[in-house]
Amino acid sequence: MKPRYSIVAWVLLPVVVLGIMTLFNRNLEKRNLEYPNQMAVSPAYRSQSENPVLSKGLTGQQPVPGTIPRGFMPFNYGTSPEEAKRAGIELSNPFEKNKENLERGKYVYTNSCAVCHGASGGGDGPVIPKYPNPPDFKTETSKALADGELFHVITRGRNNMPPADSLISAEDRWKVILYIRQLQGEGQ
Ligand code: HEC
DSSP states (O other): OHHHHHHHHHHHHHHHHHHHHHHHOOOTTSOOOOOOOTTOSOOSOOTTSBOSSSGGGBSSOOOOTTOOOTTOOOOOOOSSHHHHHHHHHHOOOOSOOOHHHHHHHHHHIIIIIHHHHOTTSSSOOTTTTTSOOOOOTTSHHHHHSOHHHHHHHHHHOBTTBOOOTTTSOHHHHHHHHHHHHHHHHTTO
16 A cells, blocks of 8 residues: 555645645736635735836825815915905804803913913013013904904914914814904903
């Protein structure tokens, strides 16, 4: 019986070796034979890989010009005072003055603005006078500014006032305006 087993082994061995060689020796230049793999390997291009079909040879494409991310509201105003005036005419606060919004506005104000503008908006925060005085929110000139104009100053900045668009969400910038309006009305 022994010899017969070894003959079977000698016949099977090359078949197994050849099989393993075909499986692992993949030619990356062309499509290879492969066992059905239940789609574990996707024939689709990976997003970071080169692509002979799409423009610029990239699989991951740039968004079409003018694309707006979901939930993002573009702010199409430049930095000039004229643009601030235009924002004042065209924009209005989308949030109503209720307890919840005012509380959020106060939170943002206390944490991001009071350091310069002062707790009550008098332009006398703890960094003043080491930092140039911001205007007192309670002056008539400040009160006369439209909501959209305040939003423009907060978003784009003005002179020594740093822009906050990358730090504070548009929603919070509108809510902080509600709180500034409340500070302006205090003591009247
Ligand atoms: C680093 C100090 C600093 C911080 C922080 C700061 N501001 Fe100002 N802000 C200023 C200065 C200085 C001005 C005056 C700018 C100018 O010369 O026109 C100003 C002006 C303004 C004005 C225009 C007021 C007017 O009457 O013309 C508004 C509105 C305002 N800031 C809101 C805010 C809000 C809201 C925050 C917080 C999100 C904030 N600021 C944070 C320094 C600051």
